[in-house]
Amino acid sequence: MLKQLVFYIIILTMFFANCNNRSTSKKINPLDTVSFEQLSKISCKYLKNQQTYCQEKYKIGKYERWDYDQSTGKLIFSSKGMQKIIIDYEEVGSVSLTSNTWLWAWGNSSIEENVKREITLVRSYGIKRGFKSLFNAEWSADIVDGWDMAAISAYILKAKGVYRVPGRDNKLFSFMLFKKITVIDSLPQKKS
Template sequence: MNPDWYVAWREEAFEQLRAKNKRLQDDFHLGSWSRYDYDLKAGKLLFSEEGVVKVASEIQIAGSTSAKAGNWLWAWANSNWPLELVTDAQLARSFGEQHRIGELTQDYLKDDDLNALGWELTSAVTRICNACGAYRSPPDDGVGLYLILKSVSWAS
């Protein structure tokens, strides 16, 4: 059970994320680079063209979706991720505990539209942590990874 205000709050968070991601698309051409790579040791997401890094972002991991499992798994519930990269997801969990928001505190959630669920939950984390945007890796073998963008800059 979620508080009455939560549905509207999450919808606002989603609209805020759409605006933030539009700005990142306009300013840094996110979504148009031919390649992306993430470096979990450095906590970075790198966008490149013809082998040259063009844009770099500091990241946190929100969570992932799995078509095979049919669910969303929070980053804080996945022991494969480095602890330093799940801090924002943990803050979302704490927010959920404080306000009794079930979907922010359950390890995993099932839904028929995992892409929509992933973006909605990622938008909640982005709002709670005041991040500058989010990125979802193209689903590979039915798995989508949702990343929180803490900062984005042109590579030097």
């Protein structure tokens, strides 16, 4: 009887030790161990694949017109007065070729809250990892930096794609993430 009791105590001790090891061991998130350069490379590859898919499936870039509305969070592509694609978007940020700066959407007061809620997760990740370009609101940049920030954001947030919106003077470019893509073939385009 004593041998059985000792056996059960040993088994229970091993069981609880094993349970404690499982609860204290964390799964390592690959994003927590990459350098900024590795993150950029992974993200650019991810975005390239997403952009190719969007081009092939949705023909993004082939439509006559695009419009967006911050209040609804919709980016709309249309041709011949008919809406073709409606995309729920998240604003990433913008590059100014006048001031040669990048400005994150979360740091831009002219961007409405409903299109910049999720991008704050990229900022939080940047703070956690110490990647200054992800948590400083504004910094010296060019158009390549804009694409890099869009790619990293797309990768972290698992976006379906990115659209670069040119400003009227081609000196300011905004980057938008595709969150949800809906194909519409029969809705007439609103007249502005």
